[in-house]
Every structure is written in C-alpha cells, then in structure tokens.
Amino acid sequence: MATIEETNVTVVRDYLAALGNGAAGDALGRFFSRDARQIELPNRLNPKGGESDLATLLKRAEQGKTLLRQQHFDIRSVVAQGSHVAVEAVWTATLATPLATLPAGAAMKAYFAMFFEIEGGRIAVQRNYDCFESW
Known part of the structure; x- marks a missing residue:
C-alpha cells in the first residue's frame, strides 16, 4: 500500500506529464480541486x-496550446511531506507562435x-517560481 507521500x-x-502532453479542459482539470489556486511568482x-x-x-492551458508546439518537464528532484510536494524541474518548450x-x-x-x-488526491494549491533563460 502506497504512503500518502507516494x-x-x-x-x-501525472499532472506534469499530462501538461507536457498538451492536456487541457477536463483532462487537466481532473488533477485539481474545485477551489484550486495557482500562484505564479514574478x-x-x-x-x-x-x-x-x-x-x-x-x-x-488552452492558450498555451496555441502558443507552444510542445513542452516537457524534466523532473530533477521531488520531496514530499504529508500533503506537500516540492518539485524541481527543467522546462523546455518550442514556440508555435512568436x-x-x-x-x-x-x-x-x-x-x-x-x-x-494536495487535498483528497487533487491539487489544491500550486506555487511556481519560474526562472527563464535569457532571450
């Protein structure tokens, strides 16, 4: 039997894999609680x-599908404690439009x-700290 952390x-x-595969709508929404919040730091x-x-x-997510031809999350590390999961990942993408x-x-x-x-097997809060390479 899996632990709560596992x-x-x-x-x-699974969420990051689905996002990388272009999931949107219900295919993406299934990962979130109804009152989910996503916080993106500057x-x-x-x-x-x-x-x-x-x-x-x-x-x-729908808008991202028109902006990006593809995207991938290379997960470098994961730490979990109870209902909290921290992920370090390298994101790569190819633009579909300028x-x-x-x-x-x-x-x-x-x-x-x-x-x-995570609450009840769904993402309730996601906080992102994104550091983009220069362009």
Whole structure:
C-alpha cells in the first residue's frame, strides 16, 4: 500500500506529464480541486506574478496550446511531506507562435521550483517560481 507521500507524488508527476502532453479542459482539470489556486511568482513572462482560480488556469492551458508546439518537464528532484510536494524541474518548450523577440520554432528553457498542496488526491494549491533563460 502506497504512503500518502507516494500517492501525492504520483498525482504531481501525472499532472506534469499530462501538461507536457498538451492536456487541457477536463483532462487537466481532473488533477485539481474545485477551489484550486495557482500562484505564479514574478518572472520574465509574468513580471507582476499572479494568482489563478481553476477556470483561469484551464483557460491559460488552452492558450498555451496555441502558443507552444510542445513542452516537457524534466523532473530533477521531488520531496514530499504529508500533503506537500516540492518539485524541481527543467522546462523546455518550442514556440508555435512568436513571443517577444523569439520567432515561432524557437526553443525556450526555464528552471522551475513548484510547490503543491494536495487535498483528497487533487491539487489544491500550486506555487511556481519560474526562472527563464535569457532571450
């Protein structure tokens, strides 16, 4: 029988794999509680940071599908304690459309620290600290 930590890590790994495979709508929403919050700390793409509810998070995932040709999360480390899971990952993506000074087809890379709070087998809170390589 899996521990709560193992179960929660599986939820997060499955979520990141689904996101990398372009999941959106119900295929992505199934990972989140109805009152989920995603908090993005300030970064190059979002200088002011922000907080999204589930509806906004799912809308942004749909928008991401038009912006990105592909994306992948290379998980470098995972630490779990009770309902909390911390992930260090390297994110790579290929743009489907131009972004800032980058043309369509350009590669992007960022280093992510993501902190999740899991409730009832679903993500209730996700906090992202995203460090993008220069472009």
